Amino acid sequence: MDIYYRLLNAYGYQNWWPAETRYEVVVGAILTQNTSWKNVERAIKNLKDKDLLKEERILNLGLDELKSLIKPAGFYNIKAERLKEVTKFIVNNYGDTNNMALSKEPTEILRRKLLSVKGVGKETADSILLYALDRKNFVVDNYTKRLFNRLGLISEKDYDKIKKFFESNILNDLEVYKEYHALIVEHCKRVCKKKPKCERCILNNICRFIK
DNA sequence: GGCCAGGACACCA
């Protein structure tokens, strides 16, 4: 938690996920796969301008039109399919995303179900669970792996083991779950991109590269 | 002009 507070102190609350609705988080989670958020914002704006950010409307939208609207986010052919798939899953099983958030199913079950959807991998599923459904479920991404490997705090490569490492070491608080992942992303975007610039890094006396 | 971005999946050995 020391690292969390350092990051929080340095960058402040990130207030993730930037979205107006739970379903918008789901859409963003698909669109941001290996894509910078700025490009995702354009795609989401296109959908929003046409008032299409609703489950039923995405389902009823023609595939080609959906592709052209999300084009700025890249990988638009597969992402259009994935959006349809995850939306179909939500509508068929829960009606809509708000209703899904009310589900009393354990997080593990929800996670397994999300992972069964084509195009929803671990990080996407975990992002949806945490930021769309308000489940205490840590999101691991490449930034997280890179940073904590560099810090010498993990040597694991296995996603679920890293996830458990965080979940058993951080405060059991939803906002901490949300902020921590966001802060890691923010930190890595700034100073941890390729080689760590430890001399001006706020985590410098933890980093094994300068010990 | 090359590299990277808030990944997932298919295919291969």
Next chain:
DNA sequence: TGGTGTCATGGC
């Protein structure tokens, strides 16, 4: 299990 190619746009 682990490595590699593919998907594609936009910023730097």
